[in-house]
Amino acid sequence: MDDHELEAWNAEEPPEGFAERVVAAARREESARSRPRAARIFAGLLLAATLGIAVVVGLGLKNAHARGEVSASERQEVRVGTRALAVLEKGAHVKWDGDAIEQDEGDVFWRVEPGARFVVHTPAADVAVKGTCFRVQVKDGEDEMERRSVVSGAVGAVIAATAMVGVYEGKVAVSHAGQSVDLVAGQSASAGPGGVKRVSSGPGDEVSPDPAAASGTEGEKALTAANANLADTVRDYRRKLEAIEAQKKKLEKELAEAQLKLTDGGPMKSEYELTPQDWKDLAKEGELRMRVPCSGPRNDFSYTPSNLNKLGLAPQDAPILQAAFQRSHARTWGTVEPLCSQALGGADASKLGLQACMSVLGEMTRMQSNATYDEDVREVTEIMAGMRPAPGPGSTADPLLRAYLAMASESQNIETDLAQSLGQDDAKRVVYGDTGCWWNSSHGVGPRDTP
Amino acid sequence: MMALAMPAPLGTELDRATLDRARALDPIALRAFVVRYERPVFALLSRMLGRGPHVEDLAQETFLRAFRALPAFRLDGPARASTWLLTIATRLALDSRKKKRLPLAEPEASHQVPDASTPETERARRELGRRLAQAAEALSDDQRAALLLSDVHGFTLAEVGEALGIPEATAKTRVFRARQHMRERLADLREAVPCDSQDLATERE
Numbered sequence: 001m002d003d004h005e006l007e008a009w010n011a012e013e014p015p016e017g018f019a020e021r022v023v024a025a026a027r028r029e030e031s032a033r034s035r036p037r038a039a040r041i042f043a044g045l046l047l048a049a050t051l052g053i054a055v056v057v058g059l060g061l062k063n064a065h066a067r068g069e070v071s072a073s074e075r076q077e078v079r080v081g082t083r084a085l086a087v088l089e090k091g092a093h094v095k096w097d098g099d100a101i102e103q104d105e106g107d108v109f110w111r112v113e114p115g116a117r118f119v120v121h122t123p124a125a126d127v128a129v130k131g132t133c134f135r136v137q138v139k140d141g142e143d144e145m146e147r148r149s150v151v152s153g154a155v156g157a158v159i160a161a162t163a164m165v166g167v168y169e170g171k172v173a174v175s176h177a178g179q180s181v182d183l184v185a186g187q188s189a190s191a192g193p194g195g196v197k198r199v200s201s202g203p204g205d206e207v208s209p210d211p212a213a214a215s216g217t218e219g220e221k222a223l224t225a226a227n228a229n230l231a232d233t234v235r236d237y238r239r240k241l242e243a244i245e246a247q248k249k250k251l252e253k254e255l256a257e258a259q260l261k262l263t264d265g266g267p268m269k270s271e272y273e274l275t276p277q278d279w280k281d282l283a284k285e286g287e288l289r290m291r292v293p294c295s296g297p298r299n300d301f302s303y304t305p306s307n308l309n310k311l312g313l314a315p316q317d318a319p320i321l322q323a324a325f326q327r328s329h330a331r332t333w334g335t336v337e338p339l340c341s342q343a344l345g346g347a348d349a350s351k352l353g354l355q356a357c358m359s360v361l362g363e364m365t366r367m368q369s370n371a372t373y374d375e376d377v378r379e380v381t382e383i384m385a386g387m388r389p390a391p392g393p394g395s396t397a398d399p400l401l402r403a404y405l406a407m408a409s410e411s412q413n414i415e416t417d418l419a420q421s422l423g424q425d426d427a428k429r430v431v432y433g434d435t436g437c438w439w440n441s442s443h444g445v446g447p448r449d450t451p
Numbered sequence: 452m453m454a455l456a457m458p459a460p461l462g463t464e465l466d467r468a469t470l471d472r473a474r475a476l477d478p479i480a481l482r483a484f485v486v487r488y489e490r491p492v493f494a495l496l497s498r499m500l501g502r503g504p505h506v507e508d509l510a511q512e513t514f515l516r517a518f519r520a521l522p523a524f525r526l527d528g529p530a531r532a533s534t535w536l537l538t539i540a541t542r543l544a545l546d547s548r549k550k551k552r553l554p555l556a557e558p559e560a561s562h563q564v565p566d567a568s569t570p571e572t573e574r575a576r577r578e579l580g581r582r583l584a585q586a587a588e589a590l591s592d593d594q595r596a597a598l599l600l601s602d603v604h605g606f607t608l609a610e611v612g613e614a615l616g617i618p619e620a621t622a623k624t625r626v627f628r629a630r631q632h633m634r635e636r637l638a639d640l641r642e643a644v645p646c647d648s649q650d651l652a653t654e655r656e
Contacts, residue, residue: 008576009583012497019485022514312593423621
């Protein structure tokens with residue numbers, strides 16, 4: 001069989017027009033990429049908010065003109081110049097020519113984009129802002145006023161109307177006849193023949209119905225009620241935006257975690273895959289970790305084809321694993337069994353098995369002295385860290401120490417064993433991965449007492 | 452011994468001038484890039500995952516990912532455009548198997564072999580193709596990828612290791628095992644198919 005014949009292995013041919021489709025998709029992607037990144041990532045998420053904001057901001061775009069005049073027969077949004085959106089209630093009248101903006105009647109909600117000074121002239125006052133939301137209601141006074149265009153500086157002499165101004169965001173200056181009041185979000189003021197008066201509660205409060213503020217004219221009451229409605233709307237948008245912001249943060253966190261995982265190229269290192277430095281750190285803390293395969297007469301484990309595939313291995317690798325597990329058991333049991341038997345006064349330990357024998361050795365050492373047990377654990381971690389030599393053959397070191405040492409060394413031993421057949425990467429996946437049957441144990445006795 | 456180890460020639464790479472223009476995302480050069488490499492990409496993906504609509508989806512994703520990364524691709528670097536692109540395709544295929552648990556499609560009883568010269572040859576090749584796909588089904592995904600990259604797409608063992616994110620020695624083991632497996636599964640074809648002197652276990656550097 002040659003390479004030509006190997007090519008007979010079933011393969012799919014690219015369909016007609018595939019290249020064109022790919023290039024078209026790439027161009028679509030490139031054009032989407034030119035949009036702001038945040039907008040792309042959270043486009044779906046922000047859709048609802050965008051729709052909401054569009055009610056306030058977007059709808060006026062179609063009516064954007066440098067000069068115009070609107071008398072509202074019903075609620076109407078209109079773009080005033082390039083920076084402002086006015087929402088006129090029924091009966092309101094607004095006229096503008098470039099930066100000269102006049103509201104001589106009715107109730108208008110203004111949203112102004114940040115930028116240079118923006119002034120709304122009313123019969124009662126000038127309202128100057130720098131990027132904000134506010135509402136102006138112009139109400140006729142008792143004396144019918146002569147309606148005419150009002151130009152800044154010539155207003156006060158002719159008006160007999162009042163203007164109510166409520167601020168939702170930013171800062172507004174209401175001025176009339178040399179008198180000026182600065183308002184921040186949550187404040188409102190009235191301007192009329194009696195001058196400019198602050199009528200709402202203090203800074204930071206929402207614009208809301210205020211009995212004191214509303215105690216005057218019907219106009220003031222109406223404005224207060226309207227303010228309350230708008231305040232509710234603003235609160236609602238804020239809540240939605242806060243929810244979106246929280247969702248955005250959550251998604252950003254998930255994205256960051258996914259990217260980190262991608263960069264790392266896989267799952268985090270197992271807590272049992274220990275380098276000499278890891279062992280040194282554990283030695284400082286007085287913690288011993290051991291991981292050995294479930295094998296031997298009582299704990300035999302067979303890998304299924306599915307388990308093998310998870311590990312990137314083929315079904316024919318199963319005997320390799322099986323044999324390595326048996327060798328691993330022979331190593332640990334070869335050390336532990338005689339120690340266990342000796343601890344039991346020469347009894348046959350083969351009936352107990354590895355785990356029971358380890359428990360026996362641990363308990364018997366503890367019965368003799370807890371200090372000996374702690375010392376054994378610490379010594380094993382220090383030996384594993386290379387901080388002290390391992391006991392040689394025929395050593396009379398404590399049985400538990402020798403048993404723990406055999407167990408603690410075993411994950412490295414079986415990894416080395418498997419690497420000879422499978423390669424280093426596959427061996428690590430087998431020994432430290434989540435697939436298979438492994439006996440993990442850790443023993444923490446705390447750091448050594450310092451003199 | 453059968454000669455499964457014989458590498459298939461990768462063919463010529465796209466010329467440098469076109470690659471340069473593709474790096475600048477010139478649409479005509481991008482199209483040339485796709486046209487040059489679409490066949491090996493489809494072949495790799497369909498052999499990894501079986502035939503079906505998912506192959507075209509992943510092939511498109513392969514090229515789109517490549518386009519995103521093309522501006523950073525070093526023309527003077529160690530990787531050829533073909534090995535780089537097939538590496539992307541391989542990782543996508545392995546990911547899709549892991550995430551979606553895509554089942555391997557059943558080997559088809561017949562498929563088109565464009566260069567079959569006679570009906571007998573075509574039948575024989577069809578049967579061979581089916582047997583190859585069937586035998587490869589029993590390989591683990593990683594082994595199948597290693598075999599395809601090495602023996603069909605002409606990757607060196609170092610390139611196989613690079614593509615699969617494993618050391619060269621591990622790649623060597625995987626390719627060796629995959630060949631061994633294929634040889635065992637296709638042992639009965641020895642009589643029917645002429646052998647040459649290539650050993651199945653021969654490694655290329």
